Amino acid sequence: MMENIKIACIVVDDEPMALELLKRYVERTPYLLLQGTFNNGIEVLEYMENHTPDLVFLDIQMPDLNGLQLSRNLPEKTKIIFTTAFDQYALESYKVNALDYLVKPIDYGEFLTAANKAKSWFSHHSKDNMPAVSVSDSNVNKYIFVKSEYKTLKINLADILYIEGLKDYVKIYIERQESPILTLLSMKKLEAELPDNEFMRVHRSFIVSLSKIEEVERNQIVIRGNRITVAEQYKSAFKLFLENRTL
Structure with missing residues (x-):
């Protein structure tokens, strides 16, 4: 409509x-x-x-x-x-x-x-x-499946802390899980599957879950004690995100 x-x-x-x-x-x-x-x-x-x-x-x-x-x-x-x-x-x-x-x-x-x-x-x-950016929970995938160590794993998007790119692989860091999930996948392909209003690429090698950000100090995002630098080319979009949510 x-x-x-x-x-x-x-x-x-x-x-x-x-x-x-x-x-x-x-x-x-x-x-x-x-x-x-x-x-x-x-x-x-x-x-x-x-x-x-x-x-x-x-x-x-x-x-x-x-x-x-x-x-x-x-x-x-x-x-x-x-x-x-x-x-x-x-x-x-x-x-x-x-x-x-x-x-x-x-x-x-x-x-x-x-x-x-x-x-x-x-x-x-x-x-x-439908828009390029999902704006309703009913239109957003709640989970993804990835292949890792001969298994196909279901990952709830709400559990993802952040994602790190390593050449042809990515590490998906999960809440309440000590070791990240390693899967043969490109950052670009994975990013395309994530809702833009919940995740943001802030560095060539990092995608963060926006709801999991605990603090921002200068150009660094802190998630569960881990510091992730916002790269120059992503600063404008991240700054806009902060401005729209800062009281």
């Missing part, structure tokens, strides 16, 4: 004030789920290695890699709403199949019109009308 759809999105703009404004607009819109904000295209490409948002609010004029260039390197299923201070890019933006085009300064009414267009598109085209 259209009213129940949730759209995972990111905002990209090299101007801090414009970035903050669009962030506020997204947070005001109930069916949009903000997954991160970025001020350059290179950061977005790094983020896209492990995440696939439904929608990108994308500034066109940016240094190094502009919005049009970046859009041609995004996954086909990720849709785009362009934002820019200049309207001469409108025709070219539609050549890359953008859902809409907003000219700065953007007021909330204009933003909402474009967002509603995205909502309508995803309502009619998304598989089972």
